[in-house]
Amino acid sequence: MKPQANENIPTLRGARQREYTDALTFEQELAQVFDKDWVMVGRQNSIPEPGNYLTAALGQRPIVCIRQKDGSIRAFANYCLHRYARLLDGRGKARRIVCPYHAWTYEITGQLIGITDPKGFGNACKSEMGLEELACEVWLGFIFVSLRRDLPSIASKLAPLAQHLARYDLSSYDDRYVFDEEIWAGNWKLVYENFIECYHVTYSHKQSIGPTNPTRLAELGPRSHQQFSVHYNPYRPEDLPEVHNDALDEDERRRLLVIGIYPNALIAIDANFVWWMMLEPQAVDRTNGRWGLSFTPHAMTKMKDPAAFAEKIREVIHTATIEDKQVVAAVQQGVRFGAAEPGFLHGTLEIYVDEFRQYLDRMLGRNEPTLAGKAKARR
Incomplete structure (x- = not known):
């Protein structure tokens, strides 16, 4: 200089x-x-296979990124729709996502597929329910996630x-x-x-x-x-x-x-x-x-x-x-x-x-x- x-x-x-x-x-x-804004949360090579996930935070908001069966990576809010328990911790591999609190179950696509004791929830329709999906992009191997979908x-x-x-x-x-x-x-x-x-x-x-x-x-x-x-x-x-x-x-x-x-x-x-x-x-x-x-x-x-x-x-x-x-x-x-x-x-x-x-x-x-x-x- x-x-x-x-x-x-x-x-x-x-x-x-x-x-x-x-x-x-x-x-x-x-x-x-x-x-x-876009927030960097990880590297794509650390979740190479379908079902591999990593958890992180957007500021203080817990999120999870999951490799899909088609090879893409999707990001979701990391809480259960029932009583808001954190669903996943750290890194790992999951065939399905099961809430540790009351065992509500989700596909890795975020779709809700299982409610324990479903009769107690009246007309709740699980086919229309899923984890909140966030904007997610990979840039030069780095994963970026945003709460906003219009950026x-x-x-x-x-x-x-x-x-x-x-x-x-x-x-x-x-x-x-x-x-x-x-x-x-x-x-x-x-x-x-x-x-x-x-x-x-x-x-x-x-x-x-x-x-x-x-x-x-x-x-x-x-x-x-x-x-x-x-x-x-x-x-x-x-x-x-x-x-x-x-x-x-x-x-x-x-x-x-x-x-x-x-x-x-x-x-x-x-x-x-x-x-x-x-x-x-x-x-x-x-x-x-x-x-x-x-x-x-x-x-x-x-x-x-x-x-x-x-x-x-x-x-x-x-x-x-x-x-x-x-x-x-x-x-x-x-x-x-x-x-x-x-x-x-x-x-x-x-x-x-x-x-x-x-x-x-x-x-x-x-x-x-x-x-x-x-x-x-x-x-």
Whole structure:
């Protein structure tokens, strides 16, 4: 990233501290952001066969995604129509879905097919009843779900990003590690903002990626996209990975791509693997980060010991996650002071934090633009 003259760098201000601690703001974000946009919930390769399912949350709404007999994936609200008990937990395979409370039974299509002691329910017609189905799409191997059925497709929203990632063939990656629970002691926005800025890498990741992908080498990616952000953390020349995908160009071989897809998806792409995480806000100061590591078949079939390589990467990412959790918790503790004045953002290295806040302003109907937006309007 080439230095710029100070007069060309906008003065950016971050969020006010109360936005990370205020319960009303948190509830508005669940209703206006997570209920009204596409939310990433998993990887399609983790449910490869009919009846395979994964459970997740849209914000705090429990949902389940199930592979169908025709190979498609459908998403449903994860509660029984009778007394609202959660139907499925974790991951698994089901021929049919049976409620653990009163044994109402559903096909994997969501259709209700069995009511125990049916005479007690009068004229209830099970043939007309089924689980609430949600919008569900697969994009480059990632599953996105939305409460709304009238949104433009996630594929159309992310078309420029898909073109940018075409040579990686992410849909073919093998999901070697999946962790459904990683609790962060921080507001979901703090976790998201930490991932999409490269200012902290050298200083916070001293035991993991800081030495190999230092902040000083960071490069900006595409700007001003309303659904995603991309920046690059290149490797030092002496730390360049061995690359087994001949389709990648020179830049793709030397870079770690860091991608945020609003509102909850975080993806880092190396020449040989992808590290992904999806955020589920559990409370104003508590977030679950489901994450995993998926590896390109180009690397897994050509390496001498792919299992050892995968385990090495898992250890590095595990360490990086611990480091990130520590700094996010420290920020959450700091914002409890409740200062009225917002902090500052680095005019280049944290520019995507500002763009993320512009996205939130749009979704929450906040009319006040960010300082970067004001500067752009003046120009």
